[in-house]
Amino acid sequence: MRIRQARRRGRHTRGSRQPRTSRRRLAATASVAGLLLTAGCAGAGAVGGSAPGTTLTVAIVANPQMADVEQLTPYFEHQHPGVHIKYVTLPENEARQKITESVATGSHEFDVVMISNYETPMWAKDSWLVDLQPYADRTPGYDPGDFIGPIRQSLSYRGDMYSVPFYGESSFLMYRKDLFAAHHLTMPAHPTWDQVAPLADKLNDPAHHIAGICLRGDPGWGENLAPLDTVVNTFGGRWFDQRWNAQLTSPAVEKAVSFYTGLLHRAGEPAASSAGFTECGTDMAQGNAAMWYDATVAAGSLEDPASSKVVGKIGYAPAPVEKTNSSGWLYSWSLGIPKTSGHKDAAWQFVSWATSKSYIKLVGEKLGWSRVPPGSRASTYQIPQYQKAAAAFAGPTVQAISSADPVHPTVDPVPDTGVQFLGIPEFEDLGTRVSQQITAAIARQKSVHDALAQSQQYARTVGRSYQHP
Template structure:
């Protein structure tokens, strides 16, 4: 998509054209060269901000300015800035959704020359599927801070007390049965925590994996929308009913962060979400359930696997003036040594997972990741963005569609789903409206 077209999509999504005035920021250091970093406010990223003084010790002329944003804000505002060539950010936290598209558009700096000349950086150490997802024509245009798939987390102690056994490969019917058995609102215990918050990267992330494994799809091979198909209706109905019957309070406004809090504080028996959640769940200083959690693959219906593939990564917009200074920080935050810094300073459970194979070879991390390390790597390896569902599709992506329009389309559809979770509309009405949105997008591809 051309810059002007995607810029319109992004502006419609965010409703905030002046990015810098909309974001809160914090400056560190007093150097002559200011590098502004737009970063997502997840726990691992907040750790990076806290540790960034270590970078500044070796780069006294660099002043780091962080703009920390929630996931939805980050996606919208970073897209606007990059699409418009505004230059507000020198480094942007993006994902495998944006990277290949923006690289094709010429919006991102090709990082491969910087990678190749940085001694010891070792991009071959990145998990292959993660590296591939951040590459365009064989070169990396962003580098992973952490990588993830999705899996089911469950309280082993509660399952044992209730006489329940988690299968090696659970189905969504299994999950519903477990949630029903363990749901106890009087004891402040939800059977399961599931995202319900609007946002293509919030509620649609787990929900799309359910749609996929149920045999649903957004479009058929001819770009005919299929959000009103029986498979999609069954999948969405099952998800909405599950979270309404046995999910967390206020589910329609709960995203990754809210579920991380609910589960780690002992208020949910299960949580289906990103494998990167272990950095919070297994942190003994922040989690009441550390050491009590079991891990199972993403629940399935009609497929062998259902986990997604995602990575939060760092890229450098083409508008960045001092690309070398920006790369120096990007390299620091995604290097092997950073993993050891986090482990030694903050605790090994807080090391960003899923980006480098060598992370799992560090003895201290191998020890703390016994319960989740293997299943994390297996889930990432089994994710198949090119064949996400049981039928052929014209797009790639498991929990998103790698087309520019999905930023807006996914947001609109997610709002309908969230409204159904809140009880403001029915699933049928939500999908009927979503189908209309998808048909509009599909028609533009049929015309090409």
């Protein structure tokens, strides 16, 4: 039966359907060839990108401030006919990996990259970035001296800026003034952690879904290690001594980490081990936290009625201290130009526009003064409209950034620079591993002692590479 069917199929094929089959084959071949030709044209993203002039590829981190830049880019393109901007927007970790891969291998993918004060000095030393100081000095009205001192210094190498700040931040303590008043409590003008802890205990009210304090617990060197490192610093701890001996099991570090995890266990937010900036920000904005120690940049969204239920109810205090005079971190997202860019002058036109005084005014006028990128320029804080919009947090923000000291972050001397990170390439990996141990301690999967013992092993390996280079 099957044989007969096969025979029938064979006859049929060789007979009347032959011409139609040929036509089909021809059509299929033409379709595939057409698709392959289309594919050969690089990709659909190229469609519309063939306008005359220069197209700059800009790699940025996905955050609200950069979304504003994208929204306002038509103003730049209008002012600079012939220069077109294409953005590659990625989350922080992916952007960091992609930009590092591209710049370190000397690829020509990007004309402008968004990096931070962690990468800038190292990449400048490795000659991966264009020295922007000559560009900044000869651009009329750009005024690089207007950048806030510690931010400018943290983006410099041998006195020259290799990236320019888009926005800057430190850390401070945000607290609910209404809850403090209801509990007859007062926030000291310059609080210590020993004063903050009992306040958190008193304000912690799980029955009403209010955490005493929100602190980051999720793993990542830019996540829980950022606030924790400032606590370690002010408790007198450090990662390494000046001879690169790991110090993560020292009494000061163990006391600081025990304090941090203990405070989270007693009065922290629910599911603290997976809470980061976004989760704590949501808790605070929804009225579910009495205090939050985090980035100064958070204040803008807490005072924005569109995203916050606690507008006008927040007080701002300096980062709590113990043994140091200040303890806030220092961080800046900045724009740099890789040496491999084929359009350096056009790239500088874009970079100088996005970090200029006029851009800050443009954001204020078109999108609202609360959305102005903070912490980069001193002149921002002289704008009357911004002073009005940011009256509650502008002063504490500038104060926090100005008092950050990346060279002397803790009591004893350290062999590197950086407050909440170490300015060495190995820190990304080391920090991530240590942060995972800390998260395990926060989740009660490990004791602080065991987490730090494991962390010490990681740190010792890195330290050895500097002791015996």
